[in-house]
Structure formats: C-alpha cells, structure tokens
C-alpha cells in the first residue's frame with residue numbers, strides 16, 4: 042500500500058459518474074433552496090455520498106445562484122468536509138488533548154507506518170483511509186481510535202496491527218451498506 | 226399545570242448511555258438487562274431508563290437502581306442476571322460488584338457517598354442521571370418547565386433580567402461576561418427582530434461537558450433559552466451543535482419537537498402572548514466557529530470567520546439584529562436561578578465568580594469525568610479529592626486549563642482557587658472548562674507544540690499576527706523538540722508570543738501564545754534541558770530519547786524482538802536482548818509488550834555531537 046496522492050485539502054476536484062442518480066437535487070429541495078442552509082446542505086450531501094463530489098458542489102452553486110468559489114470556500118474551510126472519496130474502511134485516531142497526553146501521537150504514527158499513508162489520505166487501493174479527530178467525548182478511555190465508527194479504547198502503538206487485522210475480518214463479514222450506516 | 230407520570234416506587238434500572246459508557250460497552254449491557262427482565266417476565270414491572278452522561282466516565286458502564294440508589298460501576302453484560310435477581314428482586318446489594326473507595330477499599334453502595342460525587346456540588350449535572358433525555362415526562366417529573374411557567378405568569382422581562390443580573394451568573398463559554406448585563410443591552414435595542422443563540426460548538430479538544438448536557442438534559446437548555454428570549458424580546462433562536470456530535474444533534478432536535486408539541490415552543494407558548502421557536506443548526510468542525518461572531522456567520526451559512534467587535538452581537542448579530550449568544554451551560558443554569566432565586570445562586574462560588582462550573586477532568590488522573598464544583602474550589606480538591614489523584618504513583622506535574630488557547634499551571638500552584646480572576650492572574654484562562662492533568666511523563670515543550678500546532682491549523686487566517694505567528698511559534702517549538710533549539714529561540718518565542726496575544730483580532734489569536742508563554746514561565750528549565758542538553762526529561766520528544774533494555778530485568782523472552790517493526794532488536798532466546806540505536810525508530814512497541822518492564826526510555830539519545 043503506497044501513499045495516495047497529495048493531501049485531501051489540496052487536490053483537484055474529482056468527478057463521479059453518478060450524477061443522475063445522486064441525492065443532491067432532493068437535498069437542495071429539502072432545504073428549500075435557502076442560501077442560509079448552505080452548510081447544512083453540504084453536510085447532508087456528504088453524509089449521503091461520503092464526500093463532496095465536484096458535480097454536487099456545482100449543482101448547489103447553480104441552484105442557489107452563487108459562485109462555485111463560495112461553495113468551495115465553505116467546503117475547504119470546515120474540517121468535516123471531504124473532497125475525495127473516503128477509504129472503504131476509515132480509521133479515525135482521536136488526537137484531542139486527553140488522548141494526546143496519553144500517547145495518541147505514537148498511535149497515529151503507527152497507523153501511518155502500517156498503512157503507508159499520512160493522516161488525511163487514502164491508500165491507493167481505496168481500502169483504508171486515515172483521519173484524525175479532536176475529542177470524541179470518551180476521554181476516560183483514551184487514547185481512542187474509531188474503526189469504521191466503532192470505539193476502541195486504550196489503544197497503544199503495539200495494538201495497531203491487531204486492530205487493522207480485526208477491521209479487515211469484520212469488514213469481510215458485514216455488508217457495505219451496514220458499515221457506512223454504523224460510521225455515520 | 227404540567228404533570229409527569231412515573232411512580233417513584235416502581236423499580237427502575239438506570240443505565241448511563243453517554244458516549245463514554247457506550248464506548249465502554251453500555252449497549253450490550255442494556256441488551257442483557259432487557260433480556261433477563263423478559264426471561265423473568267418482569268419487563269412491565271421493572272423500568273429500564275437510559276440516561277445521558279453521569280460524569281463518572283472512568284467507571285463506565287454505570288448502572289444505578291431506584292429506589293434503593295444502589296450503584297454499580299463497570300457493569301458487564303453477564304452481571305445483569307445477578308443484579309436483577311439479588312438487588313432488584315431481593316433488595317440486597319452485591320458486595321463484590323460495588324464501587325470500592327480507592328483509599329480505604331471499603332465497598333460503597335450509594336452513588337452519593339462516593340468521593341467522586343460527594344465532593345461535587347451539582348446543579349446543572351445533577352439531573353443527567355435521573356431522566357431519560359428523550360422523554361419529556363421524565364423532565365416534567367423533576368420540575369421541568371416550571372421556571373418558564375413562572376416567568377410567563379408572574380414576571381416581566383425586566384424582572385427576569387434583574388434576577389439574572391443579581392445572581393451574578395457569568396458566561397460559561399470562556400470570556401466570563403456577566404449574562405444579565407448582556408441581556409439588558411440586547412433588550413434595550415429598538416430592533417423589531419431579535420435572536421438568542423446557544424453556543425454548543427465546544428471546540429476544545431478534550432472537553433465534553435456541553436455535549437453531555439445537550440445529550441443528557443436537552444430540555445433544561447431549551448427552557449433557559451425560552452426564558453432568555455422572553456427577557457430580551459426574541460422570537461427566534463438557534464442551537465448550534467457540531468455535526469460530529471450526532472447524538473447531541475439528535476437529542477436536542479427531538480427535544481425541540483417534543484417541546485413544540487407540548488406547547489413550550491412555537492406560537493403563544495403555554496397559552497400566553499409570547500411566541501418563540503428554535504432551530505437546530507449543525508456546525509462542521511472548526512474551533513474558531515465557537516467564537517461568537519464566527520458562529521453567527523456560520524449560522525448565516527457563511528465561512529466561520531470572526532469579525533472585528535464592536536459592534537457586539539447583543540447590538541448587531543444574526544442578520545444584523547441584536548442577538549444574545551450564550552454557552553450551553555450558561556443557558557442550563559437559568560431555570561435553576563429562576564426556581565431558587567438569585568440570592569441562592571449568588572451564595573454559591575467566590576466573590577466575583579458565582580455559582581458552579583463544570584470541568585472536564587481528563588488526562589493523567591484516576592477518575593476521569595465531568596466534575597461540577599462551586600467557583601473558587603482549589604485545583605487540589607478537584608484533582609485529589611474528586612479525581613482520586615494521579616495513577617501509577619506518579620507525581621503531578623501540571624494542570625492545563627482553558628482549552629487549546631489556555632495555559633499550564635505547575636504543581637506548586639494547585640491550591641489556587643479556580644475562578645475567572647485567579648486563573649487570569651496566574652497566566653491562564655478559564656475557557657470552557659477543560660482541565661487536563663499532566664504527570665512527570667508529560668513533556669511541557671511537546672504540550673506547547675501540540676496546542677500551538679492545533680491553533681495554527683484552526684486559525685481562520687484572516688489576521689496576520691495569528692496566521693503567521695502561530696506558524697512561526699510552532700516551527701520554533703519544533704526546532705526545540707527536535708534538538709535544534711538555541712537560547713535565541715526562547716527569547717524569540719517570548720517576544721513573538723507577546724505580539725500575537727496583543728495584536729490579533731479575535732479571542733483565538735489573543736490567547737494563541739498562552740500555551741507557549743505559560744509553559745516558558747513555569748517550566749523554563751525543561752525548555753533549557755531540550756536546548757542545552759539535547760534531552761527531554763519526560764522522555765517524549767523522539768529525537769531526544771533512546772530506548773534501552775536493562776540487563777538485570779530482561780529474561781530474554783524475545784517478545785520485543787518479535788514485534789519490533791524495524792527489526793532493531795537482537796538477542797538469543799533466554800539471553801539479554803539489545804536495541805540497535807541506528808535501526809530503532811522509537812515507536813515504543815517494545816516497551817508496550819515487555820512484561821518485565823525492562824525497556825527504559827532514556828533522555829539525551831539520538832543527538833551525537
């Protein structure tokens with residue numbers, strides 16, 4: 042597994058072939074095409090599609106009659122948004138303060154080494170994505186790692202290989218749809 | 226009159242389903258209890274109540290039984306059968322499952338007798354463990370919405386503002402601005418449209434009290450906002466919660482719907498002329514969005530960039546209209562002030578900081594959790610009496626307060642009473658209530674680098690001192706952590722830090738150097754050790770440490786060599802193993818797996834001169 046290309050924030054926008062079947066139109070309608078709801082629309086689109094494809098942002102911009110740069114500005118300002126599809130399996134390492142003082146930096150380094158990618162990237166085969174998050178509210182169990190949305194507490198660097206193996210195994214059992222729901 | 230419904234004598238099993246307990250397996254525990262009840266045909270007779278966070282997250286999953294108030298920590302699914310058969314049916318506590326006092330090892334049956342709880346003074350958090358947050362009736366049972374009824378029936382808006390002012394309540398979101406006077410300013414604006422906003426952004430990484438209140442007791446926040454809206458004359462309000470807190474978003478949205486259906490929100494509330502409604506707005510994860518002007522910008526669907534103040538939001542906020550923005554905890558205090566009177570509230574706390582404050586006590590402390598104490602309580606009391614001290618017999622080194630833009634206080638300052646003024650004087654801030662405990666294995670230079678890196682990342686980039694200053698400070702700190710520091714780095718940090726703090730536009734930049742300045746102030750020796758001796762006394766900065774296996778402890782089991790990802794460990798079975806420093810990548814895996822504690826982290830490695 043070699044590193045995918047540049048960090049998420051800097052890449053060119055990606056197209057997908059799903060334009061027609063996408064939920065974007067419906068989501069814009071649900072928000073009454075209201076400019077004030079722009080962030081909420083983008084959140085809903087990302088939740089439905091896993092990321093913000095270029096066509097979706099263009100669709101929103103056209104519909105609200107605002108420049109695409111404004112939509113793109115929002116999508117890159119807020120940490121939550123992704124402009125690239127996530128990995129099939131997302132590993133999210135909490136790097137909040139409580140987890141940091143208990144050694145989260147080492148855990149993150151181990152994930153990066155094992156997957157061969159940096160935080161914010163996806164492996165070339167799109168199998169794994171690695172992200173960080175600031176506090177998930179389970180500080181008592183820190184350092185915390187979320188594997189496809191499931192909490193793992195008291196993670197140490199030496200547990201990383203086992204966790205990745207378990208992720209792979211459980212993924213083979215669960216159908217894809219159930220997984221993305223659990224992560225949301 | 227609003228009336229709840231439950232019978233206090235009916236046996237009830239209360240299970241905490243806050244985030245901490247769920248992460249610890251509370252979901253399976255709930256299933257186990259449901260199944261055992263069904264097996265015994267007790268599903269109707271015994272209620273299972275799923276509550277929000279009780280705050281004692283270290284001991285989760287937590288189960289409390291009513292009416293006996295028996296408390297069981299760290300409950301596993303297999304305990305359900307025994308608990309139901311012995312405690313629920315036979316009313317006998319199970320001694321070996323009870324909580325044990327960490328110092329005396331005596332079992333304690335009742336939640337309220339446990340030091341973690343008994344040293345707290347809970348007002349806002351008190352109700353979290355008692356109600357199912359998705360059930361409006363539970364809330365009505367404990368006197369919910371009585372304050373609102375009272376206000377609408379008997380008080381004028383000016384009376385309300387007067388009560389809130391007299392209570393001495395100050396904002397819990399960071400700056401500590403008095404709530405009453407802020408409301409007064411907004412109420413005096415001639416505008417036709419006014420707004421109230423609840424700030425639930427909680428960007429402090431390592432603090433989760435606002436989220437626990439929103440998840441565990443959402444109606445209290447709504448009630449406070451309704452009262453505030455009545456006082457200033459607002460018809461519309463917003464609750465801003467991060468999208469990353471899906472449970473909080475769900476709970477508060479549900480509460481809004483239920484309240485609307487029951488006539489506590491919407492047109493002509495409780496049959497009066499007062500109309501007010503609320504909208505839940507989701508944030509998308511940016512620390513700076515917690516700043517009030519940035520938050521209002523993101524409610525308007527724009528980038529969350531702060532703007533110059535004045536005008537303050539109370540004069541010109543959402544869509545240019547007067548807007549009162551308060552923190553979750555501030556709003557949740559309002560109904561209690563109305564119910565018990567401003568004098569009661571003002572009698573709690575210190576001279577200039579009234580009432581209680583919730584702290585999120587995390588890091589190197591035995592009892593991680595949410596702690597609500599009167600303002601003015603000493604750090605010692607919080608860390609030792611409530612938090613149970615530092616694990617593994619290590620020594621307390623520092624306590625960090627105020628979130629990423631806060632500062633660190635050294636161990637010799639722990640008798641400091643925590644209130645807005647005392648913390649300022651000591652060089653840190655209250656912030657929203659994060660309290661991170663650090664022991665001797667925490668490196669203060671690394672901590673400063675961590676926070677500075679966080680602030681650099683979160684700086685919106687609008688003003689130069691903050692954007693460039695945080696970047697340069699982070700680079701200087703990195704140099705020091707990696708052994709390239711000079712004494713000039715230190716003086717440059719001092720100078721740059723002062724500039725950033727005095728010339729930035731918003732509260733983020735104005736405190737961005739506090740982590741650096743406070744650690745230099747109190748832990749100068751540690752900086753100097755990194756710079757002069759190329760050594761990290763805490764054993765954290767990888768470039769300045771080395772791993773070594775102690776000859777007298779190693780039994781040659783080979784576990785370390787097997788897991789070493791760099792294949793840097795050599796040795797024959799049953800003989801002393803050694804680490805090749807040239808191959809070692811300092812990941813620490815060997816130390817994790819060694820059962821003999823034979824792997825030592827030594828300071829001053831790496832750098833050969």
Ligand SMILES: Cc1cc2nc3c(=O)[nH]c(=O)nc-3n(C[C@H](O)[C@H](O)[C@H](O)COP(=O)(O)O)c2cc1C
Nearest residue numbers: 396397398424427428515516517551552555732733
């Ligand atoms: C960078 C920054 C982040 C902030 N984050 C929060 C936050 O997460 N929650 C909060 O209530 N206030 C936060 N504040 C404080 C708000 O600007 C504002 O003072 C507060 O919401 C007012 O409510 P209060 O008077 O009840 O504290 C932040 C301020 C700054 C400068």
Ligand code: FES
Nearest residue numbers: 135137140177180
């Ligand atoms: S800091 Fe990681 S869960 Fe709170």
